[in-house]
Amino acid sequence: MRKQDWYLEYLQHQEHQPLAFVGRFNSRSQVAEVVGDIRRILGVNPDVARLDYDKYSRALIEAAEAAGILVMRSGIALGNTHRKLEVSEFRGFAISNAYAPVVFINSSDAPTARLFTLLHELAHIWIGSSGVSDGNTANGRDEERFCNAVAGEFLAPEAQFRALWNADVNWEDNLAPLATRFHISKLAIGRRALDLGYISQAQYSAYYRMILKAFQDDKGGAGDYYRNATAKNSPRLSKAVLTEAMSGRMLLREAGNLLGVQPAKLRTLANKITE
DSSP, rough: OOHHHHHHHHHHHTOOOOOOOTTSOOOTTTTHHHHHHHHHHHOHHHHHHHHHHHHHHHHHHHHHHHHHHHHESSSSTEEEEEEEOOOTSEEEEOOOOOOOOOEEEESSHHHHHHHHHHHHHHHHHHHOOOEOOOOOTTTOOHHHHHHHHHHHHHHHOHHHHHHOOTTSSSSGHHHHHEEEHHSSSSHHHHHHHHHHTTOHHEEEEHHHHHHHHHHHHHOOOOOOHHHHHHHHHHHHHHHHHHHHHHSSSSSSSHHHHHHHHOOGGHHHHHHHHHO
């Protein structure tokens, strides 16, 4: 919220107009209408571009940023590697604002689950509602169910999904071919199968836990420092802060404090972002 407040003040100096799509619908709107509008604003067609899952995810994040949404991704709190953000507590959240909406995705979650979270949080922005997502399909709030429905329909339209689902094979055998068809992960296909009644909550939960455990067991490296910093702060916000800092309108210390980056590394970060 501190970052959002700074960005709102920055936009006021730039005399930006409010984003027309924020709050354009509500949780009683037609799911197909909301999905259609998100598609129109983002303008990403994975069929035309022949995108695989990773490229599709990146393209959607870049399109959301280009539309004016701050997309932040991190798996730790305040840059402290000893304070992991627990998936059991939340998978993402949205802070709706007509000028500077924020979507946050918990990077501690399995990578293949994050795309659904992204679309769920974008749905929150489109209905002008802030919310925290725990990914629970049994969540009783109408808004949460609605945002789940929007995310599912965006990623795998119901009519096409039902036409392609093969009930004559084990349900898991459907995952790979449908994942390829819709350019999303097998986990996302499983989630859609759950929402459309093809598998039970227990089946999906067991599959999700297996995927999440495999991700958590794969320690891997910490990744690129500058790429992580940009993802954590949103590329759009990062560019705005760095522009102010490099032009001398903002102290390097203040910029570093806001972005959680050592002041000495800000110039390198600025160069990386503009590459």
